[in-house]
Amino acid sequence: GAGVSQSPRYKVAKRGQDVALRCDPISGHVSLFWYQQALGQGPEFLTYFQNEAQLDKSGLPSDRFFAERPEGSVSTLKIQRTQQEDSAVYLCASSLVAGFGELFFGEGSRLTVL
Amino acid sequence: GENVEQHPSTLSVQEGDSAVIKCTYSDSASNYFPWYKQELGKRPQLIIDIRSNVGEKKDQRIAVTLNKTAKHFSLHITETQPEDSAVYFCAAYAARGGNKLVFGAGTILRVKS
Numbered sequence: 001g002a003g004v005s006q007s008p009r010y011k012v013a014k015r016g017q018d019v020a021l022r023c024d025p026i027s028g029h030v031s032l033f034w035y036q037q038a039l040g041q042g043p044e045f046l047t048y049f050q051n052e053a054q055l056d057k058s059g060l061p062s063d064r065f066f067a068e069r070p071e072g073s074v075s076t077l078k079i080q081r082t083q084q085e086d087s088a089v090y091l092c093a094s095s096l097v098a099g100f101g102e103l104f105f106g107e108g109s110r111l112t113v114l
Numbered sequence: 115g116e117n118v119e120q121h122p123s124t125l126s127v128q129e130g131d132s133a134v135i136k137c138t139y140s141d142s143a144s145n146y147f148p149w150y151k152q153e154l155g156k157r158p159q160l161i162i163d164i165r166s167n168v169g170e171k172k173d174q175r176i177a178v179t180l181n182k183t184a185k186h187f188s189l190h191i192t193e194t195q196p197e198d199s200a201v202y203f204c205a206a207y208a209a210r211g212g213n214k215l216v217f218g219a220g221t222i223l224r225v226k227s
Contacts, residue, residue: 004157040220041220043217048213091157100215
């Protein structure tokens with residue numbers, strides 16, 4: 001399809017496990033964002049890529065969170081040693097341009113840490 | 115950094131009535147204000163946006179107004195329909211705050227038929 005694709009859609013992890021969440025942005029989109037959405041809350045910014053460069057990672061909550069976009073297209077968000085407070089929906093969004101513009105969101109990856 | 119406050123958190127209206135959702139922002143340098151609609155279990159989708167050189171923008175039953183002096187902006191939905199029921203998020207963008215949108219906490223809109 002032509003939209004932003006995320007996988008897995010649902011992930012259950014035991015506390016302490018590592019998880020990897022994948023995002024396939026719309027082809028040709030320069031900007032890629034990761035957001036964390038807790039239940040009943042708005043999306044909270046995690047990190048931003050312009051092509052392969054990670055220009056802003058100020059929203060990553062701890063050094064257990066790591067994101068990459070090595071070839072400027074697919075991105076992976078990795079969470080090490082998961083904690084219960086990491087349970088949330090992780091949304092990926094892409095935009096055609098750098099700077100502000102319409103964000104196209106994926107369906108999200110719902111992470112539940114037991 | 116930018117902070118966006120949104121209210122009300124929930125809003126119930128009768129079908130055909132109007133709905134208004136309000137947001138305030140903190141960074142006077144913010145210059146782009148989109149609104150996203152998120153249906154249950156679905157992805158957020160842009161419904162309308164406004165830039166700081168415009169005071170009002172309208173698209174069929176949806177309009178957004180911006181008051182830069184007061185640093186607030188509002189979403190107006192007229193002639194509400196059951197399919198308007200969703201969570202609505204406002205957001206603000208300020209280039210000096212990093213290249214990111216800052217979202218409000220959301221408003222659950224219920225349109226009763």
